[in-house]
Structures are given as structure tokens and as C-alpha cells.
Amino acid sequence: MGNASSSQQGAQSETPTYFTQEELNKLKSEFATGGVEKIKPLLEKKVNELDNTELNIAVTGETGAGKSTFINAMRGLCSEDEGAAAVGTTETTMEPTGYTHPYLPNVRYWDLPGTGSTRFTAGSYLKKMQFKTYDFFIIVAAGRFTENDAKLAKEIKRLGKEFYFVRSKIDADLNSMRQQRDEFDEDAEMGKIRSDCVSQLGKAGIPDPNVFLISSLMKNMYDFYWLMKALADGLPNIKKSVFVLALPNDSVEVIGKKVEVLKKRIWMLAIMSGVVGSIPVPGLSAACDMGIVIGAIIYFRKCLCLDDAALGRLALRTGKSVEDLKGEVKSSLLGELTAPVILRLCLGAVAIGVSVVEVFFYFIPGIGSLFGAGSSFGMTYWILNDALKLLMETAVKVLAVAKRAQ
Template sequence: MGNASSSQQTAQSETSTYFTQEEISKLKSDFETGGVEKVKSLLKKKVKELDNTELNIAVTGDTGAGKSSLINAMRGLCSEDEGAAAVGTTETTMEPTGYSHPTLPNVRYWDLPGIGTTQFTAGSYLKEMEFKKYDFFIIVAAGRFTENDAKLAKEIKRLGKEFYFVRSKIDADLDSMRKERKTFDEGAEMGKIRSDCVSRLGKAGIPDPTVFLISSFEPDRYDFPRLMEALGDGLPSIKESVFILALPNINVQIIRKKREVLVKRIWMLAIMSGGVGAIPVPGLSAACDMGILIGAIIDFRKGLCLDDVALRILAERTGKSVEDLKAAAQSFLLGEITAPIIVRMGLGAVAVTVSVVGTALYLIPGIGSVFGAGSSFLMTYSILTKALQLLVECAEKVLAVAKGAE
């Protein structure tokens, strides 16, 4: 009884992540008056909303601060990759320059000229840079943060947006110190740099600022992973899920956070894909919407950086071929997804159906118990749950190969 209660609480929490209380009430009402078919329309609208949610990230700082390198690192690109932000060029434009995510075009990163390179005040700067369209700001400095940086941060805060201070090129600074000194303590030196940044920002009027020390060329080290976590935590739930899926797979923790995001979509897709009638496995293709199932698995691959574009970018960086990376993953799910593959997944899903019943029965608070163990809903739910788990394992294997190559 305790396990069922725990599953219900978890599922209800996941439901409220994407739905307002008003939408949850409408789900219940629609089901009571029109059954599953009426519920499907709201779910289709919500899935479309998730797919079309835009995220705009503004990165600002003076010329040479490392804005372009940070934008590339957040997109999983190197400076030589197609579509990468140009690195090391002289800043000549006063206009924001946008860069789309390689596989998620609704996510855009904006390179804004540093306020020190313009004639604008902090207030007029934000107006000229179209402040309202950005979800948050990253203020980058390669050395000391300036009074202009602090003024900009205060103006951003006044207007109700989040901002983050990033001290870039920490790897170069530490390497120089390491070469100059007989004894060197990396942690202690990072602490000194961080304290200096915090102190100077404090004197400029920013109380208790958090400063992230990063290297855009080593995104799995220093404060880069902590920065990515902080950026996601500062967003509303739907945009946070979009941001997490847009992250490069720099460590296992990010892959597992992506799994948490994707698993929350499975129950919606399952209701959209099937009805509630009992079905035999041979009738799987008729009872479940193959288009939704195939599309979901393709979207899972994209979110987990297992699509061909992401694998090609990774292959170029590691010196391996896409075929090598796919071979390391050892999964039929990285090839073409067809109806026979879905049926094959369905045959395997029968064995795991019982294990997901406890969760699936409570996915929609108040109405979820209608879905029985023999429903096409549960079959679809099982298939997608199994597919996601296999793809997460693939992503972890590919990450291990990439780290080994690097």
C-alpha cells in the first residue's frame, strides 16, 4: 500500500510539473463527460506546447571575455563546427547575434555586445538589446568584473529577470599559476579567484553574488556542470525541461536528468497513442498509433544526443566515425525506427507490463485508475518506457567512448 501511495504522489508531482491546477481539473472533467477521446485533445495541445516552447539565452560581456566559446560549449560545438559562433574575432556589431541549437531550433543563444563596448547606459542597453525576449542573462568576464557589469546586473534584476556571473578561461589562469609556482593548490587558487570576484561585485552593489568559474574547453570540469544546473533551476518547469534537453551530454548526471524530463511525457503520449480496450499483442499495430510511437522514440534520441546530427558532431570532435559510436551503443534503436521494430518492442514490453502498472494506474490524479493492465495505453506506456531506458543506456555508452577518445 505504501509503494502504491508513493507511486501516486510521484506521478501527481510529475503531472503538475507541466499542467496548471486548472488544466488538471479540466482533464478530470473532460474524462468524466467524454472519456479518453476528449482527454486526448488537451494532451495533444500540451505536447505541442512542449515541442514549440522557445528558450532564448543572452550571453553578454566585453570583447575577448569568451562569450562565443561559452555559446559553443552550451551547444556541444567546437569553433570549427558548422554553425558555431566565431571565436577570437573583433567585436564590430552592436546588434545581438543569435545561434540556434543544432537539433532544437526553438532554443537560441544570443551573443550580446558587452555594455563596455557600447555608449548605452545599463537601462538603455537592455532596451536596445530587446531585453524582454530573453529568459535569462549570463554576464561573462575573462578577468575582473567591471562596474558596468554590476550596473547591468542590477538593471536586469530590477526588471525581473535572472542573471548569472561567469568568470571564464579559468583553465588558462590555473595553468599559468601552476607553471610559475613550486607548490600549487588548484582548489585554494580557485577559492581566491572566486573570493576576489565576489568582493569586487559586492563593492559595486551586488550583495552575495554567485560566481561560476569555468572553462568552455573543459565543460565537464570546474563550475561548468554547476552552472548548467543553476541555469535550469532558475527557469519555469516547461522551459527547464527544454533547457535540460538542449544540454550536451558532458556527464552521466545530465543524461539521467534528461531521462527524468522525457519520462514525464510518456503517459501523455501513451494516452494519445492508444485507447483503453484490452488488446492482444498481434493487434498492437492497430491498437496503438505507430506514428506517435515512432515519433516519440526519434524525439528521445534527439534529446539524448543520439540523433545523426549530434553523433556526427561528437564523431568529429573525438576522431571516431558515427558508425563507431553507434557500434559502441549496440542498439537497434539507433537505426531506422519502423513498425516491425515497434512490434518487437511490444513483444518485449509484455514482460515488463506488470512492473509499470503501479505507476501507470495513477498517472492522472483522480482518473488514472481507468487504465487496466490489458489496455493499449499500458502497452504503449511500456514500450516507450523500455525504449527510453535502452536509449539512456546507449547515451551512457557513447559518453564513455567519447571520454575515452578525448
């Protein structure tokens, strides 16, 4: 595993896809022999799989390393928010504590008892902590990593799971150094801290470890972004997409990655929305399954942290009301969603304008043209694309409001 500085030089990972090559081949084959009706059940199964895929992330390390603060940061919560992990408490339990993601209930972060708070062997510890439950492990330290941390990492690797070293509270360390010196080079000091971590772990038997220097209170600084990228890149297709959607909206880049993932769901929902056919303009509200459309937009809002619960948390931090926030960002998609609301917004207007023109979609390489843009597929597809674009713009505005309040 390379260190964080080398990770920063790597190319950006591709957006996760929902399908394996085997699944794509089956879609092509089924479409060729039975058309849309044949692939619709396969897509329904895939959407259901997406909604029910579990992601369990274990966070371990010695007591006082900042595990709870880190878990809250990963869930987009402050310590005062409902459901937040308690910060600054003395560790007394030897049982894993699970914290559900605020809008994706199948994503859970698990706070494992500190490795330094008990006598254990790495193997017995992992057995007691229900090792097989977790997709990967994050080992957190506030200072130097210990021999116990290294032993645990070696055992995790032996058992075939991924692990990542996180050096927390780097902001406090750098501030302390800054106050003690007349001249201070932050990048150079971070390099020294990282090299020391790598050296200590190397002596303990972890060659070339990947170490991320972060502050859970300053997620837009240090190695936090590169940690998120590494965690996502270490997951298979669907779990990678779930992880991306579970990230807190801390940057425009994260919002963009979420939108890319959500776009991949739109064409599946469009196929599921109804029977192919031309659409008279007056019947637009019946041109597609409004239940699917409205349900998708509600899901998009949650993933982009635009639902009332997420806006309520932001309102508490900014001293505003939820209604004030909605008024500030001015988006009709944040209110009650009905067919008339969607009609008034002219979502899907492009599809009306080209209703007699065949549009070629290449969502699945090799399938080619599916429907004309005037079909129920076309209407649902264009409505959801327009809605997602509007929600992305709204999410960026909300991010700007949050940053002004910091």
C-alpha cells in the first residue's frame, strides 16, 4: 500500500458502475431475444439490489484517538445532532457499537472498542468483534501507531480484508508546532509526521503502509479527500456507489460524484416507468409513472442532503430556520412533490419538443436504440435528468450557505 502523498498523484477513479460485465452481457442477450419486456425484470432486480446493499465499516484504535468524532464526520453529523456518536466519553464496553447513516440505513459505521483498552491477541480481538461483518477497517491513532495497531492490521490482511491507517487530530498537532516556532512550513511538517508514522509501522512489520493525516473537524483540509477516494476505490462496483452516495456534501467535487452515480440509475427507472408509446402533450402527467418519478426525486434529495432532516441539521448550525434556508436557495423541488409541481417546472420539456424524433440511447453498449424520446421512457428519462440537474445546482447553493456559516 502506498502512502497518501503518492495516492494524491494518481488519476481520479472512474465513477462506479452498477453492472458487472456478465450482467451487461445478459442484458444484451435478453434485449435481443425479448426486447424491453425481457430486460425490465432484470433492471427491477438491480434497483432492489442497490437499495438493499449493506456497507459496514469498522473504526478501531486506542481509546481517545478520535474514533467517535471521525464516525460523526463521515456521517455528516456534529456531536450535537440526533443520532451522533458520543464524543469524549470513557470507553467501558467491549462490544461493537453501530451507527446508522442518517439517510442510507444500509450503511453503518461501527465503533470498535479500543485496541489498547484490553488484553488481546489480534486474532481473538477480531473474532470477538465479529470480523466477517465488516467490509473494511479504519485504524485511527491520535499520535504514533502502536504495536497493537500493527498486529491488528497484519491479522486483518491475513484474513483478506482491507485496512487503512488514519492519523487524526492533525490540526491540533500543527497548531501546537506553529505556536512554538518563528518559522513554520506546514507541508514539511506533515511530511515529517507521515514519514514517522510510516517508519514506525514499517518497524512493526507493515511495509509501505498507507497513512492519511486528517482532522475530522476540517474535512476540506489535509488528507481527508484522499482518504475518501482510497476508501471508495477499494470497494467493488455497487458498494462503491453506495459509499459515494453516503459521503457528506463537503465539496462541489463530492456533489458531482454523487450526481454521476445517480445518473446511472435514471435510465433503469425510465425503462421501468411504463409502456412505450407516443405521448400527446396534454397528457404529459400521464406520460410516465409519476410514482417512480416522485420517488426518484425524493431519493435524489436525500442523497444530495436536501431532505428536511439534512436541512434541519444545517439550520441549527447556521441559526436559520429550514424555511429560511429553502427560501435562500430558491428551489421548487425542495417542497411537496406532485405531478402539477413537476409540470409547472417544465421538467422533460425537451422530450415534448422532439416527441416525433427518434433518439438513440447507448446506456448499455451494444443494445443501441431503445425508444423514441416521445415514449414514456423518454419522458421519465428527461424529467429525472432535469430534476437531478436542478437538485445539483441547489446542493451547491446549500454548500455555499454552509461554508458562509463556518
